[in-house]
Amino acid sequence: MSEARRVDLRSDTVTHPTPAMRQAMVNAELGDDVLGDDPTAKRLEAMAAERLGKEAALIVPSGTMANLISLLVYARRGDEVIVGSQAHVLQVEVGGAAGLGGVLLRAAHNDERGRMDLDEVRSMIRPPAQYGPRTAAIFMENTHNLCNGSPLSASYTAQVAAIAHEAGAALHIDGARIFNAAVAQETTPAELARDADSASFCLSKGLSCPIGSVLTGSEEYIQQARRIRRTVGGGMRQVGVIAAAGIVALDEMVDRLADDHVNARLLAEGLSKIPGINIDPALVQTNLVFCTTEGIDGNELVSRLRERGVLSSGSPQRLRMVTHYGIERADVEYTVEAVREVVASLS
Numbered sequence: 001m002s003e004a005r006r007v008d009l010r011s012d013t014v015t016h017p018t019p020a021m022r023q024a025m026v027n028a029e030l031g032d033d034v035l036g037d038d039p040t041a042k043r044l045e046a047m048a049a050e051r052l053g054k055e056a057a058l059i060v061p062s063g064t065m066a067n068l069i070s071l072l073v074y075a076r077r078g079d080e081v082i083v084g085s086q087a088h089v090l091q092v093e094v095g096g097a098a099g100l101g102g103v104l105l106r107a108a109h110n111d112e113r114g115r116m117d118l119d120e121v122r123s124m125i126r127p128p129a130q131y132g133p134r135t136a137a138i139f140m141e142n143t144h145n146l147c148n149g150s151p152l153s154a155s156y157t158a159q160v161a162a163i164a165h166e167a168g169a170a171l172h173i174d175g176a177r178i179f180n181a182a183v184a185q186e187t188t189p190a191e192l193a194r195d196a197d198s199a200s201f202c203l204s205k206g207l208s209c210p211i212g213s214v215l216t217g218s219e220e221y222i223q224q225a226r227r228i229r230r231t232v233g234g235g236m237r238q239v240g241v242i243a244a245a246g247i248v249a250l251d252e253m254v255d256r257l258a259d260d261h262v263n264a265r266l267l268a269e270g271l272s273k274i275p276g277i278n279i280d281p282a283l284v285q286t287n288l289v290f291c292t293t294e295g296i297d298g299n300e301l302v303s304r305l306r307e308r309g310v311l312s313s314g315s316p317q318r319l320r321m322v323t324h325y326g327i328e329r330a331d332v333e334y335t336v337e338a339v340r341e342v343v344a345s346l347s
């Protein structure tokens, strides 16, 4: 095995823009988007709104900012938002909801496929009494990152939406990887977002753009989101440079996500045959592969794999490997072999 080989499976965010994206970025027609006249940003936003089946869209710097903006659209200080116990917005966004928005996040248990128990969610809705906080919104995630990258169905989303709407609350989808969810279920992102009031997606993950996320929703929601984007410093002047890559991504990079899913499943199946690695390949439906180890020092495994050029993320207790543009079947085979050898040497 070549020492110089590098298989970077830490995240799909490590992807670089394609040659077509770089070309589009060079040639992008630009304006000042904070003044509302960047034509390329407007084109991307129109495309994004159409793909998600919403009235309008707004480009923002990151998925984290998309979540923060959406929280601030729906919730006032002291309001509550129901999220899954493994939600990105709860686990790995530095407490921004509380820190910056004064918003309480209340967690309903997520199962290994990213679903919240609907009876539990229903029971968490606050009655409009004098004492409790107001339930402003429910946030769900699709695909669900920390729950094995699971894709959630449109019918599940409809049930969550019904609970939210009955309570006068909104439903937002953190759809950082909603295109993966759509491809995995052979449906469209619009279908998956149909019953939600708003949905975001990331350009900078499997779609391979260098930067950027997009919020989608009603005209009124996007108008408010635009004001809040300004508040949190997310207005980006000639953002057409980034939006141009996003347009290429929506045109050219969605269908190929199926290849990432095939590679992820192959990786999961290979890993499942290695004694000491625990993984259920059936849980791998998209491009995220999680596994745990038994009887092997996870720290040692991660660092020995790194020496062989295989980079993973997560924690030594629960490794994550992510397939993406640039990772081929041969890289997966190399990775499985590297894990097999390292595990054998550590057992």
Ligand SMILES: Cc1ncc(COP(=O)(O)O)c(C=O)c1O
Pocket (backbone or CB within 6 Å): 061, 062, 063, 064, 065, 067, 088, 089, 141, 143, 144, 145, 174, 176, 177, 202, 204, 213
């Ligand atoms: C589900 C989900 N939401 C939000 C984010 C945040 O995106 P960003 O890293 O662009 O802030 C991520 C990033 O991995 C994610 O997986």
